[in-house]
Amino acid sequence: MVNLTIDGIKVSVPEGSTILQAAREVGVKIPTLCHHPDQAVKANCRVCVCEVEGNRLLAAACAQPVMEGMVVKTRTPKVIEARKTILELILANHPQDCLNCIRNGNCELQDLANEYFIRDNPFTLKVRGLQKDYSTPSIFRDPDKCVLCRRCVEACTVVQSVNALGLENRGVLSMVVPTMGGDLIDSACVMCGQCIHACPVGAIGEVEEIDKLLAAIADPDKVVVTQIAPAVRVAIGEEVGMKTGDMPMDVFVAGLRQVGFDYVLHTNFTADLTILEEGNELLQRLKEGGTLPMFTSCSPGWINFCETFYPDLLDNLSTCKSPQQMFGPLAKTYWADKMGIDPAKIYSVSIMPCTAKKFEAARPEMNASGYRDVDLVLTTREVGRLFRMSGIDFDKLAGSNFDSWMGAYTGAAVIFGASGGVMEAALRTVYEVVTGNTLEDVNFEVTRGITGIKEAEVDLDGTVVKVAIANGLSNARQLMDQVRAGESPYHFIEIMACPGGCIGGGGQPITKANAKRVERIDSIYVEDEKCAIRKSHENPEVKTLYDEFLLEPLGHKSHELLHTHYQAKNKKYL
Amino acid sequence: MDYKDIIASYASKPGGIIEAYHAVQKELSYLPEEAVAEAARVFNLPVSDAYGVATFYSMFSVTPRGKNVIRICESAPCHVAGAAQVIAALERELGIKMGESTADGQFALEFAECVGQCQATPVITINRKPYLDVSPATVPTILAEYK
Ligand code: SF4
Ligand code: SF4
Ligand code: SF4
Ligand code: FES
Ligand code: FES
Numbered sequence: 030m031v032n033l034t035i036d037g038i039k040v041s042v043p044e045g046s047t048i049l050q051a052a053r054e055v056g057v058k059i060p061t062l063c064h065h066p067d068q069a070v071k072a073n074c075r076v077c078v079c080e081v082e083g084n085r086l087l088a089a090a091c092a093q094p095v096m097e098g099m100v101v102k103t104r105t106p107k108v109i110e111a112r113k114t115i116l117e118l119i120l121a122n123h124p125q126d127c128l129n130c131i132r133n134g135n136c137e138l139q140d141l142a143n144e145y146f147i148r149d150n151p152f153t154l155k156v157r158g159l160q161k162d163y164s165t166p167s168i169f170r171d172p173d174k175c176v177l178c179r180r181c182v183e184a185c186t187v188v189q190s191v192n193a194l195g196l197e198n199r200g201v202l203s204m205v206v207p208t209m210g211g212d213l214i215d216s217a218c219v220m221c222g223q224c225i226h227a228c229p230v231g232a233i234g235e236v237e238e239i240d241k242l243l244a245a246i247a248d249p250d251k252v253v254v255t256q257i258a259p260a261v262r263v264a265i266g267e268e269v270g271m272k273t274g275d276m277p278m279d280v281f282v283a284g285l286r287q288v289g290f291d292y293v294l295h296t297n298f299t300a301d302l303t304i305l306e307e308g309n310e311l312l313q314r315l316k317e318g319g320t321l322p323m324f325t326s327c328s329p330g331w332i333n334f335c336e337t338f339y340p341d342l343l344d345n346l347s348t349c350k351s352p353q354q355m356f357g358p359l360a361k362t363y364w365a366d367k368m369g370i371d372p373a374k375i376y377s378v379s380i381m382p383c384t385a386k387k388f389e390a391a392r393p394e395m396n397a398s399g400y401r402d403v404d405l406v407l408t409t410r411e412v413g414r415l416f417r418m419s420g421i422d423f424d425k426l427a428g429s430n431f432d433s434w435m436g437a438y439t440g441a442a443v444i445f446g447a448s449g450g451v452m453e454a455a456l457r458t459v460y461e462v463v464t465g466n467t468l469e470d471v472n473f474e475v476t477r478g479i480t481g482i483k484e485a486e487v488d489l490d491g492t493v494v495k496v497a498i499a500n501g502l503s504n505a506r507q508l509m510d511q512v513r514a515g516e517s518p519y520h521f522i523e524i525m526a527c528p529g530g531c532i533g534g535g536g537q538p539i540t541k542a543n544a545k546r547v548e549r550i551d552s553i554y555v556e557d558e559k560c561a562i563r564k565s566h567e568n569p570e571v572k573t574l575y576d577e578f579l580l581e582p583l584g585h586k587s588h589e590l591l592h593t594h595y596q597a598k599n600k601k602y603l
Numbered sequence: 604m605d606y607k608d609i610i611a612s613y614a615s616k617p618g619g620i621i622e623a624y625h626a627v628q629k630e631l632s633y634l635p636e637e638a639v640a641e642a643a644r645v646f647n648l649p650v651s652d653a654y655g656v657a658t659f660y661s662m663f664s665v666t667p668r669g670k671n672v673i674r675i676c677e678s679a680p681c682h683v684a685g686a687a688q689v690i691a692a693l694e695r696e697l698g699i700k701m702g703e704s705t706a707d708g709q710f711a712l713e714f715a716e717c718v719g720q721c722q723a724t725p726v727i728t729i730n731r732k733p734y735l736d737v738s739p740a741t742v743p744t745i746l747a748e749y750k
Pocket of ligand 2: 168184185189191192193194217218219220221222223224225
């Protein structure tokens with residue numbers, strides 16, 4: 030242990046700790062901007078400077094290792110003065126655009142300007158006037174707001190191994206740019222949105238489409254129907270001042286009705302359905318010698334990744350559409366019929382933790398119903414804005430139930446929101462289908478948690494099935510390279526593009542630290558425990574769907590509406 | 604020589620990408636996109652990194668430019684010694700502004716940072732060869748070497 034004092038407080042921390050870490054131990058808050066709790070030290074903003082006794086120069090607390098006997102001062106006039114000047118210099122190159130900014134109220138730079146009461150900046154404002162990039166349906170970039178911290182670059186390269194973002198030029202000319210300085214859409218970007226979470230400011234964000242929803246609600250000829258993805262409930266409360274996991278599902282539904290949705294249904298319903306289709310697909314591949322390992326196909330960021338980097342492995346992907354895209358065509362066929370509503374009038378909106386879902390819904394082939402299957406995708410953050418704009422007081426709101434035919438769900442669908450959940454849900458069903466026995470303990474603990482790669486073995490009546498689970502695309506890449514090399518020992522692989530799974534999706538409330546992802550994962554399993562039914566094949570509304578409409582898993586209707594195919598993306602530069 | 608062959612010849616050198624870029628530029632006077640992508644492949648880097656290297660160093664250009672690259676030092680010592688007048692003379696002589704290339708593709712004018720010859724300012728370089736103590740009067744003779 031190393032002993033030092035910070036602002037007169039004695040502290041001992043392990044060797045190799047930084048001043049920043051030591052200060053946190055004793056509750057001294059040092060401001061940061063480029064620092065990220067789960068990333069490598071960048072030390073490029075200098076906002077965290079402190080005085081170290083005996084040193085002439087100020088030290089960057091995020092990078093400076095502690096030393097025995099060190100005396101650190103974090104609040105001297107010299108320190109405050111330096112931090113203010115640094116902030117003034119950053120702000121002198123920054124658009125004064127907070128009122129119009131997607132991160133207004135949730136921006137690390139804005140917070141710092143506020144904490145250091147920056148008023149009359151002595152430096153002349155000089156904004157570079159760089160082009161905004163709205164080339165993708167999911168993500169926009171506003172490089173003028175970039176403070177060059179490089180956190181997005183680390184998210185895209187180290188966490189996701191996509192390498193769509195990099196640096197261009199140096200010094201005052203440097204910029205973060207998509208590959209070859211082009212538009213994001215021409216890079217390998219998979220639209221996962223992890224760069225949004227990494228960004229301290231409003232330089233990257235989701236393409237907002239709330240206005241389209243408001244127009245549909247105002248249109249008397251439209252029946253506005255919504256589906257809520259499994260990972261949304263645990264996080265939406267964070268947008269309206271609640272703790273993670275605290276928003277009750279029925280209150281969430283009531284809130285959506287207040288906003289003006291005509292019918293509220295659940296993606297969890299099609300998550301259960303996915304298990305039946307995908308579980309049977311796996312069994313068929315095992316029995317008939319189909320392409321193995323089979324990969325899950327729920328995560329559109331992962332689909333984009335596979336189509337971009339592993340086009341030779343597309344046959345391994347399950348042909349099942351994602352739960353969102355299974356919901357789409359069913360809402361405009363089966364459900365419309367059940368309800369006696371003209372499908373042409375249905376405006377189908379999904380509420381997703383994901384930015385890549387916007388891209389997925391817009392894929393040209395997603396029109397199996399004869400209409401656009403999903404008309405609009407809103408992220409959890411956009412729905413948060415919608416709730417705040419509508420001034421809904423959730424404390425006073427009485428709960429409301431989901432509408433019929435596509436609103437029922439089981440605990441197996443709930444856990445789709447966390448990495449390993451699809452696998453666990455599939456195992457609960459496949460086990461019972463294959464063995465004919467009742468699964469007494471439905472909990473497969475090994476599949477849970479935020480660990481990058483997890484593996485398990487299940488004995489299905491003498492056949493041992495080996496499975497693996499990866500979250501985060503650099504972890505997925507390891508499993509894919511194994512498959513490509515012909516060395517994969519697995520039969521079934523679950524991949525979620527985002528760290529922790531959908532609870533950490535690019536559309537969730539801004540999530541700086543992985544610790545928040547873990548909190549959400551914990552809430553998911555609490556909700557699963559509370560469900561009376563926890564196996565997808567026991568979902569009563571799914572049973573009705575098969576009895577009356579689909580007839581059997583992998584049947585003719587399923588193939589028409591619920592299954593798809595994939596295409597190599599052939600990006601110019603990777 | 605084709606850019607592919609040039610890059611391939613540096614493949615086994617550690618950090619060879621910089622030398623490969625210099626060699627490609629010697630041939631083509633700039634680094635076309637395809638050459639950057641080829642370097643990424645040969646040196647096993649993501650294209651975004653190869654592009655980052657190509658744009659980090661001011662002596663590389665990823666946009667087409669004149670064959671003979673004239674770079675004028677604009678660091679303080681050269682500046683004080685009259686770099687501005689040298690610039691004016693070069694611009695007049697070639698009929699282009701700083702940052703541009705001549706229509707016949709013969710010359711490009713660029714700024715540089717200190718090239719380490721501060722004992723004899725102002726300094727310009729043409730295709731990396733330094734010219735010391737340059738004045739507006741000596742500009743036409745220097746250019747004549749390349750015409
Ligand atoms: S990025 Fe932050 S500081 Fe900049 S305009 Fe947006 S809210 Fe304001
Ligand atoms: S959305 Fe994902 S893949 Fe695209 S730039 Fe951001 S981190 Fe990279
Ligand atoms: S875009 Fe955001 S995360 Fe990326 S370097 Fe700029 S400020 Fe940092
Ligand atoms: S937070 Fe320490 S240098 Fe940026
Ligand atoms: S300042 Fe021009 S060569 Fe050093």
